[in-house]
Amino acid sequence: MPGLLRGVARTAVISGTATAVSNRVSRRQAGRWAQQEQQPAPAQPQPGYSAAAPAAPAAAPSMDAKIAQLKELGQLKEQGVLTEAEFELQKSRILAL
Numbered sequence: 001m002p003g004l005l006r007g008v009a010r011t012a013v014i015s016g017t018a019t020a021v022s023n024r025v026s027r028r029q030a031g032r033w034a035q036q037e038q039q040p041a042p043a044q045p046q047p048g049y050s051a052a053a054p055a056a057p058a059a060a061p062s063m064d065a066k067i068a069q070l071k072e073l074g075q076l077k078e079q080g081v082l083t084e085a086e087f088e089l090q091k092s093r094i095l096a097l
Contacts, residue, residue, distance in 0.1 A: 009081040
């Protein structure tokens with residue numbers, strides 16, 4: 001039974017992370033499309049100017065969201081659902097975002 005609970009908890013953590021990443025990608029893409037619609041396309045690039053624009057920094061998840069995820073991980077570890085190695089792996093993934 002503990003193996004089943006561990007699997008369910010792992011799936012919940014992974015799906016929550018995947019949902020957060022998917023939402024962030026969707027918002028970023030929608031922002032890019034809106035920005036493209038607002039800016040008219042240049043007819044000819046001016047000599048001496050680069051056509052490539054610098055990349056915008058990716059929006060990081062809020063610190064509150066990271067803290068909430070870390071608290072959930074801590075609870076799962078305390079309940080014995082996650083091993084120490086699984087906890088450390090998920091913690092490093094959350095903090096790397």
